[in-house]
Amino acid sequence: MSPAPSLPIQLVWLIPLYGFGGMVLSLPWASGWVKRNGPRPAAYLNLLVTLLAVLHGSLILREVLTIGPQHLEIPWFQAADLDLRIGFDLSLTNLAALELVTFMSLICQVFALGYLDKEWSLARFYALVGFFEGAMSGVVLSSNLFLSYFLLEMLTLSTYLLVGFWYAQPLVVTAARDAFLTKRVGDVLLLMGLVALSAWAGSLEFNDLYAWSAQADLSPLAATLLCLGLIAGPMGKCAQFPMHLWLDEAMEGPNPASILRNSAVVTCGALVLLKLMPLLRLSPVAIDVLLVVGTISALGGALVAIAQVDLKRAFSYSTTSYLGLVFLAIALQLPGVALLLLFAHGLAKALLFMSVGSVIATTNCQDITELGGLGRRMPATTGAYLVAAAGLTGLLPLGCFWCFGLMVERMAAMAPLFAGVVLLTNALTAFNLVRVYRQVFLDTPHPKTKRTPEVNWLMALPMVSLTVLVLLTPLVIGRIDPSPGIASFSWLTTGLVVASGASGVFVGALVPLDKFWSRSVVRPLRTLQDLLAYDFYTDRIYRATIVAFVAGLAQLTNAFDRVVVNGLVNRIGVGSLASAEALKLGVSGHLQTYVLTVVLAIVLLFSSLSWFRG
Amino acid sequence: MPVIPAELVHAGGQPSAADLEASLLAGRTLLADTPDNLLQVVDVLQSYGEVLDAYSINLIHQAEKQFLNPFPVFRFLDGDLSPGRIWRHLCHDRINYEYAEYCMKVMLWHGTGGLDAYLDSPAFQENCRAIIARKTRRDPLLAVLHPLFREFLPELIRAAATTHALGQFWRVMSDLFLDLARAEAAGEVRTIEGVVEFIKDALVAAAGLPITYAVEVAGERLWVLPPDAGLTFLVDVAVPYVEAVFLRGTPFLGTVSFNAQAQQISPDQSTFAYGALFADPLPTMGAGIPPSLLMQDMYRHLPARLHRWYDERTRGEGDVRVKICMSFQKAMFCVTNAAIRGTFPQPLTASEPAAREANRAHAAAWALRLSRARTDALDAEAEPPQA
């Protein structure tokens, strides 16, 4: 028996509450209750509680490192055979993810103070970020599927609200709607899986589910549907094809939220999938689906990213692409590698988005073709971009290099095809990063980049700190996954990874760049360019299929309701009152009729009963 | 289609460019001359003057005392580090200096006029070299960064120069607006025409004021904008300011999508029309609307007379900052009006054809730009009292 856990561990339930508490603390400013003073105290309070969450998390992490994983449960709702609990699994993985989430949240909040310095709705932003952070830290610690689902839905809600932060901007309106609905589709499917699991397996604790799945006796159809439902939720959260559209549109939201979304939120979604991974052995079909989705997302995302002219979108598609790789790793039962990749990607992508954010803040522009020549003026931003790019690609020995090495090494043994996908994605990503770098940071200054002083310290400081952290990633991931060591891959693999990265860099450095948003004159090339730039026309496909279907069905139902049901009722109503005039009778006339009917009914009732008894 | 009560919505008129041109040439004011308009313009300019005073002091403090400071944590405190001031700062019980910085950035980014031209001149680069040489001697971080990023420090110095120049510009404007309020209280200004003339005279009087800026680096005073650069108030700072802040502005995140594929923002900055004269007052205090900060600052310095006037209209205190924004827009049209008058190439009374043609071209150019602005602010329509 291990000794009683210390106070920080017993109080672990506070960790999600820090974020939610931050939201509540922001309310006086967010609601406009405080009218004369500005909204900044809300930001400071949120920073404070987030700092508490980081510290609390690290205290627990230190303790768990010595005494081993812990588990805590609090009953929440119990009825008949249903037992819903709030459970936390304090494993090393979960805590590492918690530290990632809370630290990213902290650093983003500092960044946001600078990025949103002229934003009057700052308190609402911080309230939403607090909500976001609370839900995320709960998801990563959760030990049961119910709590995970509960918080994932809260994440969906807060994504909607954060994307919809600038609610008066027309594109934000559609973006927020699409983000919510896409995720909601995934969530409803996950809910179906959750309800089914709850009914079939009883307990929703992940550990109990693993045990149950080992000896579950399900029909193949049921098992497949169950597993598909379970992977649909994370698919929506991780913006995987075909549910990736929202991430593109979500770039309409404030950049600090984009930082979190592209690093921490997708990580949360993937972590839930990781926790569900052992259940997926119930259905080989679900594994195949994961592989297909992962492959399409990885390659499709990387290709679409290359064709983007929008600075934020060029990298949001790359998030889809990397999470596709994570899906592949999970489908191939490589949880360790998946985790490392999530971690390395999360940090580097956050840094990349910070760099992008400071470019946008300085130039008021997101169009890559209108940017140029920032490299010599903005050291923190340029440095952040370069380090993030190096951290994302497998060329220099930063985070993703080691992850790719491990992935390729393992995959080559069992499924060489997917090793190829990893290498190709690496090359395409490197190409994309180099192309954007050349256009934004090299080149001569364009009108919109003629005057570009470095960003203020509130943005620069978190950016530089994260730059250092990304440079240190290999050390950190070496500690998270000590066995068999992050360098346990062959020289051949190293060569392959480096070669793929280098080829991407090489081609990216040589390819001619568009000066202004221009399309190729060669017809097939132009078609391809448009196809990728408009994301395979996914939004149009959706509009022509699902949206049209639901809208059509709704119109049909409404028409049926008005014409058939209502029409029938009107006719019967008219008939029963003998004439149409009766419907137009005054109010008092009706009252009399009705009272008469009731009295008559009661008299009938009494007499019949008396007769019956007598 | 539902019937919306007329008192709930109101759409202002839109005078054509020809109408505006005719008004300008005839010496009529753009804004209708009504007692309500006069009260709004004078009082809102008074509160604006008080806010500009604070902005100006802070910008000059930043440019002089926080010059090339990598962590200007206390830059909004004007050098006053008393606990009370820090506490008020933490409670955000203060002027929103972020708006002043925003205006500076807009001016720097649009980069028009004499100041901007000087920032690209060899003389300025020479000044920078001297400052950087002195600065990097004591500062190892900058000493490492400067050779790697040669344009990094000059760009920051350009920003500082713009900051200081804007601070000087606002010093003049603040005094002007407060003088206007005093003149109106003393009964010297009684009409909108009087307001426009007052501002025009003050602008013309200040036109030749020199704009200079020196910093102290490691105990030595070095020029950034030396007197011999010959930068003056009106053409080198005021005109670029009007161009950048009144007319062009920057797109607000709260109303315009930055998405490159949506192509909502013109690639050519000179066609931007997001400035103060073009802005929609209705979303004030909403998300992603930077001028909300200014409206809040003016709200905190509102003269009692105007405050009472607002309290009697629409939602009273509930939407006071939107009403401030509407009044502010009227006031800015008056200031623009004065600026246009002050910059007519020939006196309006001139009769020779060449002079008339020059004036007509001047008025036509302005009228064309203003015809797309929010000219509905110019209507004489009286705000309906609260129901």
Added chain:
Amino acid sequence: MLSILLLIPFLGTALLLLLPGDPPPGRMRAVAITVLSLQLLWSLRVLLAFDPGEGALQMVESLPWVDSIGLDYRLGIDGLSMPLVLVNAALTLVSAVCTRDISQRPRIYFALLLLISGAVNGAFLADNLLLFFLFYELELIPLWLLISIWGGADRAYAATKFLLFTAVSGVLILGAFLGLALFTGSVDFSLSPVLSDRLSMGSQLLLLGALLIGFGIKIPLVPFHTWLPDAHTQASTPVSVLLAGVLLKLGTYGLLRFGLGMFPEAWAVVAPWLAIWAAVSVLYGSLAAIAQRDMKRMVAFSSVGHMGYVLLAAASATPVSLLGAVFQMVSHGLISALLFLLVGIVYRKTGTRDLEVLRGLLNPERGLPFTGTLMILGVMASAGLPGMAGFISEFLVFRGSLPSYPLATLLCMVGSGLTAVYFLLLVNRAFFGRLAITPPTDPARDSRLDVRLAGVAPRETLTTLGLALGVVLLGLVPATLGHLSESTTALLAGLPSLVVASSGAGGLG
């Protein structure tokens, strides 16, 4: 103890009617609010005395009345009616509080409000079929008057439609009750299960069918729902609150108490069809809601969809699903009341509920930001987002029903997804974007519109805030309500399985 729950509102009605002179409407309102507060307090007093461990009726009060026809004055309360009595007390109070500026016959208006509340209490507490029916009918006339006197422009049509439908509903229910006496040959109108040793399956099915349609009209279930959207659109806000929040629950309550409770055998036979009916109702309501332009009609159709969950839960009749049914009744009561109140505020300020016309109401200074915030909360609760009452209700219903009727449950979950679609459309169209209350025409002209809506005073939002807090609290701490109702729902769920076990003829699919 329970009789006082009837006495307070009925005496209040009498007091209002007998109040001497011609008191101003404000005084009438104050009297009504006082009486309703007393009722709420007494309901809480009953709650304190309530023993949640006991599944059967408790605090029974009995008084022979018209013995010859089996009409006894018998009241009792259990875990099914307790929450509903509380909801009734709370929502009637809310609708009295949110009644403002009533100029036309305030005396009658508030008297009717109290009368309805008392009658609803009576129906929830009645432990005798005929007594239930009397109260059930007693509540109809006041409601009909409320719609037809204080309603919108097209109120005569809506009120007539309401009257016709509910009259049929009443006749069917009465017919079923009388038929029971007729078939069994005894005038025992107490609430006890009627099993096949007393009544043949054919007769049971016949009676149950009459009850199903009778209560199905009230709930309402497709295709008997068409009175509801019309009634809601024509009714004033307080009446809509009452109608959606309380009166629809009479239908589901009747279904559980009399359908499932009295004919468990026949129930087990028809249950698979009921599950399908529920799914159809849910999908139909949700799809029709998507196509609505009128905010109030949209919320009304959402009621059609969401009450379908209760039927699904009742069809499955497992302990979890029935608990879910109670949860759904309470949470739908709170959420739909909240939504109707908010739509009412929007309508009062802008003069329209048209989604093609309203835009940007979240505008902080000139719009209705607080109303908009609560609206987002309300629609999210209605869409079943966790942390609010809708989620736990739906989860319990789905969890309890999935093993018995997987297909119907999955379809109902699709309906839950569709809820998000239409309510998101509502929020995005009416509350996001630039503020405007005119049909979008020319964007340049639109951007020059100066919109001057009256502000929303804090007192106008007090009730909505209270309801919103209730929705969140129930969503975060559902164990309170679960504790209250679990014994009763378990007992109720035991009925069909008992029957199945004893008769050996399983009807469960």
